[in-house]
Amino acid sequence: MIMAEFNIKHTLDCSGLLCPMPVVKTKKTIQTMEIGEILEMIATDPGAMPDMEAWAKQTRHELLESRDEGGKYRFFIKKTH
Amino acid sequence: MASAPDNDKPRRLALISSKGTLDWAYPPFILASAAAAMDWEVAIFFTFFGLPLLKKDLDPKVSPLGNPAMPMKMPFGPEGFQQINWPMPNILMANMPGFESVATGLMKKMFKNKGVATIDELREACVDMDVRLIGCQMTMDVFGFSREDFIDAAEIGGAATFLAYAADADVSLFI
DSSP states (O other): OOOOOOOEEEEEEETTOOTTHHHHHHHHHHHTSOTTOEEEEEEOOTTHHHHHHHHHHHHOOEEEEEEEOSSOEEEEEEOOO | OOOOTTOOOOOEEEEEEOOOSHHHHHHHHHHHHHHHHTTOEEEEEEOGGGGGGGBSSOOOOOOOTTOTTOOBOOSSSOHHHHTOOBOOOHHHHHHSTTHHHHHHHHHHHHHHHHTOOOHHHHHHHHHHTTOEEEEEHHHHHHHTOOGGGBOTTEEEEOHHHHHHHHTTOSEEEEO
């Protein structure tokens, strides 16, 4: 499988954190970013997969890709507004 | 801040927090911070035993009494040992001095080990994200609290204040 490469401007490591901290920290980081920039967020809580999808749908930032790397989840989010 | 691009009204969450034990303190703060992280407007109305959650010195305890399904697990030792569910009969918990602080300590340790944020951290996140924290004036009067007991971010109001906010809410929950 070929994975897209993104021009990552910001990285946020939420490893070891449980709900709701990954979405809370993602929001805080997104606030500091410019429109169009991409955030890479890493989490270890399996709940982050459905939660980040819901978060992106609600906030209308773009979840470009979610990767399940076996115990580690990687999200690429584009700030849209 | 940043609302949706097409000027839609943000969604609104209205919560009532009515219980102040450690276990019951989590749901309102978790839901409020998650909703605020999704750019929702959020208010929590703290009433009756929920009101102390607005105190400057936050120290919620867990009460094993009345939680008959509460699993008691040890947050230390080998994994097999940690997985054991210790049966805790109410008669024992009701009569053993200090049991509440033991149970509180065990739960806090277990939460910390697993990566759950503390109530303090979640409350701070709520304040950061402009969640409205409304303390119930009537409860203050009944239990003898004063404004100075509570964090600066708290506002004081009554049932009408909450209802006026909740009237336009998309989600309302009593916790």
